[in-house]
Amino acid sequence: MNWLVYIIFIISVVFSKGPTSYSLPRIDDTIKFDNKYRVPICGWPSLSIIDLRQGPNNSIYAGTGGGLGYILPESEANNIYFSDNNTNLPIGGNPSIKSLEVNGDWITVLSGVETVTYFGDDVASGTGVSWSFGDDVWYHISQPQDTVSNGYIDYDWYGNNAPHRAVNTNAKNVSYDLSVDYNQKYIYAASWAGMLRRFKYTDEFPEWEIVPLPMDNQDSLICGEIPQNYYYDPVDPPFGHHNHKGFSVHVEDDIIWAGTANGVNKGIIQENGCINWYHYTIDDGLAGDWIVGFETQDIGLNYPRIWAISWLTSGGPSPHGLSYTDNQGETWQQVNYFATDSSDPNDVDAIVYDMYFYNEEIYVSTDEGLFIAPFNDIQDWTKIEIPIDLLTQLNTEKIYSSIVNVNIQKMWFGTPEGFITFDMNSNQWDVPSLDAIDCPDQKQNKLIAYPNPYYTDDTGNITFRIKTNLEYGKIDVFDFSMSKVVSLDCYKEGEFLMAGWNGKNSNNYLVANGTYFGRLKLGTHEFWTKITVINIK
Template identity: 30%
Template sequence: MFKNIHLLSLIMLSILYSHIDLVYSQSLKTYQIKSGFGSPLPPSNAINDIVVNNDTIWFGTERGLCFTTDDGNSWFNLANSYGFDNKGVSAIAIKGNNIWVALGYITYLDNEPVQTGGGIHYSTDHGNTWHYIPQPVDHNVIDTIVYGNNKVIALPTTVPQFNITFDIAISSNYVWIASWAGMLRRKHIHPDSTTWERIILPTDNLNYISPFDSITFELSPVANNNHKVFSIYISNDSTIWVGTAGGINKSTDGGTSWQKFSHENQSQAISGNFVVALNEQTWRNNKIMWAATVNADNPNEIKGLSFSFDGGESWKTTLLGEWVHNIAFKDSIVYAATDNGLFRTSDFGNSWTSSGDIYDTESLQKFALRECYCVGIKGDTVWYGGPEGIAYTIDSPLKPFGTQWKIFRTYESVLNRNKTYAYPNPFAPDDESTRIHYAIENGSSATQSVTIRIFDFAMHPVRTIIQNAPRQTGKEYDEIWDGKNNNNTVVANGVYFYCVETGNSKQWGKILVLR
């Protein structure tokens, strides 16, 4: 999951720069979308980003980009086609006909996983034609950036490792990317432009910079948390907000001068300096900036939400203790995607309602984990994305928030194939659950009774998952096993068998438990 990053991983930056010495070209490739790429299911159950654009809802998954134009009745997957591969999508931005999509994946350095930038796709005709450029990097030399009368020394980012684009924003003339160790960059939005300009932000010990200052510091993500950039929001062409591992930076002159807001430099401050999401709410002619502010280095920081009614001069905090990944709005209502699910407030954080369990009463699908990474709003429909899949609920006076859910999960169909499987497999019960997938074949009756039992290697009964549960014929189902036995104790490592009994039919499968 791309958004779930910790500051400790940045300790490896100096190791990375001492191990790898590469230069990447910025060549452009173009792909034309053709018909015939529709799908009944999304490409992945791990969802990193949601962007609603009129009737089209775009999803960044861990296996590529997809969208729906009919609220999930059909899906259009761009993974492994049209220039896209099966890398995960780490960010999406849309403005008019311009769509920008960042990719990310995992590589390994000294046997440790490293989040890596996979390049950027963009379209200028609302997704009909796509172009691809590799992850923006620098030449392998320490160079200088002209800033007013200053020449600022800039440490080059020469590799895509740790240089992953977590957020994108589009202004009238520029595309801006927040690329963590790749720092803050912008490129002219014209397709012929290929140069990414590095943007200078204050260092950790400075609260403000302008071109009229005398600058003596280096632009470096290794030396400064405030140069590790994670989030960006553009209010207008003049006002730009940037979230880093050192606070919130605001420019009112299009990205030239910057003021930094941190947990330490204001009396009414943000809750934490690690700013993983930014979004602006418009309500009754008010502009309210909301930020997902996670604790960084200072032991007095706490994760939660911070928001400002006065352009960042003072902040209020709410939802303290929750790791917030994403923020969305519907008029006065604020939605926060967190590790503990989706939260809703209509009184600016004085009280919150939790989404609770995500369960689809029609398909009988259920999310085993509450984690919510992203949220998108289309009218009264609230879209929810996370490691378990995609879901939506209606939030209206007639249908209160979270009372009814529609879930979308991808799977390998076994209908009319007389088989079953479990996924993930192997699985670790301390961290996850596994699902037993099966189908009820068409028969003379509309429903059949289903029983699923788990056995150990010696064929001793371990757990009954469901017993004589009615299931409709001609449909496919998942049943969740959390790795516990009938005594609610997590089972030992080993091979377990399960049996799906439907009428006179029995289908067997195997599950490997690794704790």
């Protein structure tokens, strides 16, 4: 789920801005079916480990700030992690990655995002969705766009007209979350400017379909009963609707859950594919109206507990409560341990990124660390004390995601600066050195920058690092237009040449939000890396 990390810095730029104009040139949306096989690259795509998912053959997929990574059990023992350079994967980082196993069949889906300049602003831009059936073959569909340049497009939704705003750019059109309807063979994508859409992944040439959601003032949207005044528009009210800004989606059998900036939408999927929607907000007991993620917990009933990570819409991401339902949305309950306004002095103020369920316990990843609660008392939370020397080594307490490999009884925790692992057999904690992996077949080492993305309220600097025998170098930092921002002198630390950057230009001013490029020249070789800076001071 941990595209939530992307939401924090993307929404700081675009959440309050409605896509009032879509006049950029269309990006080619040709569907690529090259059927190219995965080529494992020794190394790791980015130290920012956003999301972790179980994959086929006991593997672990990782969505990172720089693309898809994966761990194979037979190679992990040698401290070797892999990148995936398949050309059918989305460009950039991965705001969402999901993996589903049904009766031995696997399907993995992931989305992509990069930063582009849009009417003078640096904004997030979707780079499409890719999927695989566990056989190392990846398929790709471009980000959903419409053929009309502006205005509204009539759309037939099972016999009713559901006009929607035309979207013909990838700017601000990011698929924050994905889910698979295995029964009807759809992949659903929740996109801010692109709304909720889906495509049939078994089609030879799949096409995006609009999936209408209730308007802000509607408590339901029923098949065959769409009102004549209905319109689907993700811009801010009064022109559009917060409930049309998609952030999260989850399919469980014949029920779909869609989270937006105006609550939870529960959909009952009909046999013909039409969906009857029911709309819930804070008036129905939600801890917040901005629903950025869903997780399911098996509680031994006929249907699972549905958790909604429910942020507050005012002021951007802030400590918040969690919402859950044990009766498919009829009533909603709250966990306020992480909320700022909690009356209990023992509670903490934390932003929740991810939830994971294992061995009758709930693990919650937050900006204040990792917390745990037993299944039978979800109000009794305890912080897991990760060894301080590991946190000092990583220079962060944030935990983005967690997962357990049950076969070898080992846990992985994703952070802004790499992995923390815990061996459940030996009770040993560790930090794998992802940027120092021994790759004998690589002709040159990679220039790494971390944390990436970098928030200017972080206490530390951006660290550039490369493994080399040389004692000196200089790193030049460029903005998106390739204008030099600052030059940094490197220093030697062990086997590495390193440099630190505080996010400021040569005049000592904080740089603007956006993508920056670091270049290191060593002899006749140049090494490049890309950094995303989020200036929130």
